[in-house]
Amino acid sequence: MNKIEQNKYVEAALEGDSQALETLLIEVKNFIFNLSLRMLGNVHDAQDATQDILIRIMTRLDSFHQESAFTTWVYRLSVNYLINYKKSIFAQHSLSFEFYEQDTKNGFMEKNEALLQGIDEDELAWELRMSCTNVMLQCFDPQTRCIFILGTMFHLDSKIAGELLDMSPDNYRQKLSRAKKKMTKFLGENCGLTKTGYCDCKKRVSYAIASHRLHPNHLEFNTLQPLNEQLLTDVTNHMVEIDKQVPVFEDLPNYEPPISVEAFMKNLLESDDMKVIQSYDKDEVIS
Template identity: 35%
Template sequence: MKDHLSALVQKANLGDREALEQVLLKIKDLVYNLSLKMLLFPEDAKDATQEILIKVVTHLSTFNHKSQFKTWVYRIATNYLLNHKGKRSKEFAMPFKDYTDLIDLGHSNEVRYTKNEGELSLLEEEVKVSCTQGLLLCLNEIDRMVYILTDILGFNGVEGSEILGISSENYRQKLSRSRAKVRSFLNNKCGLVNPENPCRCTKKIDFLIDQKIVNPKDLRFAHFSDRSIDLVGRIDDLEKSVAIYRSTPNFPAPEELLEEIKTTLKIN
């Protein structure tokens, strides 16, 4: 894969438009998923992904093939995302204490919205992904990115520090701080992580619909997820707070994204 992608980059830099399109096809989903984890809202993630991919294309000739191409792409993506505030993301971000208050509100033992098992299954999944991904916005941008790179995407400290351009020691400190905050919150509040906690995804459905945080007619995540909520308990080699995130599958970038980029860059 590495050699094939590197060869495509070389061809693209020589003016091969088809090779350039193949490069974009191979990286668009990884850029979109990183953007989605940082920004939570698909509309923000789509806009960020488009800007990042345009930067990749316009700076492609500077790639020197000394590192993996995807690592180089992640560097461009992380640099952009650390300086980008999505409109919806900025409005929703809040301190951990405020998020705790939000979690404690509106528990109901019976779902009013629907009794249909299929709908309930989708809504429960939507709440799980929305809630746990939304929690990441309580971290500041750099700590959030460090947590995403290592505990969600699986990069080790050396790789993560290289992507972010910071020292390994600095990276380890930020990772330790982020892990402690996320772990503490989930252990104290999330029923998936600690069965003794009262909060359950089903209990939050009506409240989040009432607050317009979840739109049952326009689900952001559940249609792309194979009930990741059921996978958390099966991931035995990871602590639950990490399993919460790694159980969530990658999401495909919007189909129209590539065409919009090609139009912007006049790639035919």
Template identity: 30%
Template structure:
């Protein structure tokens, strides 16, 4: 189920859950957060790259949501109201670890990739290192997102990875539909220009190949094959979880770039861990809504 599509159905209406949560119903609050939390977390993950940072941000956002829950008046859909809080938090939060360490544009990113030595490996070695090569591929694409400005990154995540249409995207960001389209187009163009000029997955004439770089990143401990961040069996992909790409994508090459980014992992197992239970049991959360 994609909360960013124009309409979606649930077992229980948001408004009903909100009314019960405000009255202190713990189960209602848990169901409300469980419904929206995976999207908050996965946006955060793509915004800052590191899972631990994304978890901290998710908790900060959910505290803001429940703190302001009684202010929701139903003048817009709850998801629009909620994701405005989410996007405002992402745009205003302090720089996270990877943002601080990377702090680069596409030119600097190109220089960093070029600085990694190419090591030719055999076809057998490519098969043996398939997991690490896939991890490098995903890490590289995730790093590309950090080369976008935060605003571009957020628009791209909402409009391309989550398939938010222009109406929903514009409502969430508080801008016109035309403005949303322009910002999304620029973000896609910047990613396309970089990948078309550098990435061998998009343009086979480019020299950059993940299998040539994987030896260097493993030896320099940039990639830990025993602690993968992206290429894990329990993760779905955006393409599998969110669905088909929008029909109004610009051209074939940009579709190819998006198709690659849609393979980035989507962690739909996160809300099944102890995080949500711990959050609901937090004394701050209990006191905010007088949960019972």
């Protein structure tokens, strides 16, 4: 959907066309969920944040003045919200690369078949890999994490990403370069996926289960529906060539939100008490 089409849907939505509003939310839901997942580190928090952001889009749509593309406005709203998000588990229990390194060095034990509960070990190792890479991002402070995610995983143009983060393209590129170097060093020294690190996902499975970090009967990432990558590419639409320093993150799959956004919006729009929606604060106007 191009900018002109988006603006037509925005105008229709502001005039009360619920179908137009639903179309707009469907257009951006994949980006919002996947950004939330990387920023917050787990599926549950990402679901909650996605719904919060969708509500903010609905209640603040009249503050979109069409000075930028609708998707850019949504990205800015999402970025601001997620950088300041305080309800996630990692916002309350912060991580550092130093702590994570010590944890990977100490987090091994012999394979325990009873702990696997009959689940294929490769499947569990894949779940642990997805969880580990998303949690690893939490070792960055929120702004640096967002810079790394936008540049490495969503490949946003430095001008667009800089605008979202209220910094110049040059400043953004410098911060992104430093973040990549830090992550590259950490991965090279620790992660077995880089061929130089010592950590092995499969060898950590039993330990992860025993320490309640991995739950064989509740595999969040294995149950997510992979996203058609072209859909996300079509929405971001601003790509730059980047180096291959951190393929561990560049190769991570994107996912369909594990919530029915259409049903979620329908329930809100048909609610007898729209005051619940309208009560959300509007202290942050984004144009």
